Every structure is written in C-alpha cells, then in structure tokens.
Amino acid sequence: MSLENILVQVHSVSMKFQQLIVLKAVSLKVRRGEIITLIGPNGAGKSTLVRVVLGLLKPESGSVYRQSGIKIGYMPQRLTIEPTLPLTVSRFLTLGGVKKRTAIKQVLEEVGALALLKRPLQNISGGEMQRVLLARALLREPDLLILDEPIQGVDVAGQYELYELISQLRKKRGCGILMVSHDLHIVMAATDYVLCLNQKVCCSGHPEIVTQHPAYLELFGSRAARDLAIYPHRHVQS
Structure with a gap:
C-alpha cells in the first residue's frame, strides 16, 4: 500500500x-x-500513545x-458537564466552532441522535452522550477518527449498536479509525487489526491471531480467549 x-x-x-x-x-x-484497535490493561500506555x-x-x-493536511476527529473517553450549566446538545456542538445548524443536524442524524438536538446535555443517557461526542468528532470531517473507550457508560445492547455504527461510518466516510477499548469480547468483531500494548507492543495482528498469542493469554487469560471465540471476526469486502 x-x-x-x-x-x-x-x-x-x-x-x-x-x-x-x-x-x-x-x-x-x-x-x-x-x-x-488498541487494547491492554490499565496503565499500559494506551492514553499516552493516543496523545502522541x-x-x-x-x-x-x-x-x-x-499525512500532510490531515484532519483528526477525537472522541474522549468521558466528558463531565456542570449540572447547573444550561447547555443543549445543539449548543454544545457549536462550541467546536461549527455554527451551521444544518451540519449539526446532519451529523446527529448520521449517529442516530437527531432527536437529542434540543435536549439539555445533562439529561441524556450514557449511550446518548457517546453518540453526541461521536457527532462532535465527525463535525471536523476527519480523515482519522480517534475513539477513546467509545462505549463508556453504554449498556450491552447499545455497545453492539455503537460498534456497528462505527463500522458503517468507516465504510461511508472512508476514514481511518484508531480505537482504544477494554471491551475485548465485542470489539474484536468490529476491528481489522489489533495492537496489544503493555508499555511495549506485546502482540499485534488480526483478531483471531492476537487472541491466541501467548502474550495476549498471559495478559488476559485463557478464559478471555474462549469467550472471544463466540464473536467471530469477518472482514468486510470492499
């Protein structure tokens, strides 16, 4: 390539x-x-690598x-909002410099969150907040999308939906995606290449290969590998 x-x-x-x-x-x-997808235990250096x-x-x-001229959209792991701050989802999304209401409505619709447009940010659920943060990252029209623990605070059903949405965005927009996750059993089915980090790269490759690697088994245990077996990875044909 x-x-x-x-x-x-x-x-x-x-x-x-x-x-x-x-x-x-x-x-x-x-x-x-x-x-x-970047995986690894707490303190492995994942957040530091993202900052680099x-x-x-x-x-x-x-x-x-x-790449020269690259635009990067970043979705943080979490965002704390002052409960007394009167901030709607629409207003929050303008804070990044985007003033066009049509652009905001388009990205909210793209992530399945258009109904949240006028809702106070403090009154939305964890899953809804993640979609709003994803919309905020997409407003940059990114070449590279960096997602730090994108399913933080999302229930199991919502996790599958969010990973499916991320896969659709990759196909629709053609962007590259770097994702940090602890949720190994679901994320493996939604990624092309896995890098297992613990200060150094312990192992890397396609999900099926990584989950059988001795370094992976040492970090996460054989039970994790067995659990992952029920989530087969399929490559999307372009």
Missing part, C-alpha cells in the same frame, strides 16, 4: 514520566479505511508521521 494511504505512523516511540517507562519502542500505523498520535505529547525518542 502506498504512503499516501497512511494517515499516521508512529515508529519506535518511547516515553517515560519521572523515570517511569510508559512506552518502549512502540510502533503503530493507521491507513485510510482501516479500523485499528494527536500531537499533544512529544516522544523522547522515535518518530511520528502524519
């Missing part, structure tokens, strides 16, 4: 905070049209390539 299809590439990046090693020679590549990709942190060593 040509270089023009590579949206972002992290090569042999290392980071440490106060002598504590957070990332050690980590490499990652996201191409247009791919869904890459976003350009918020400069690595101590290694290199980061971003």
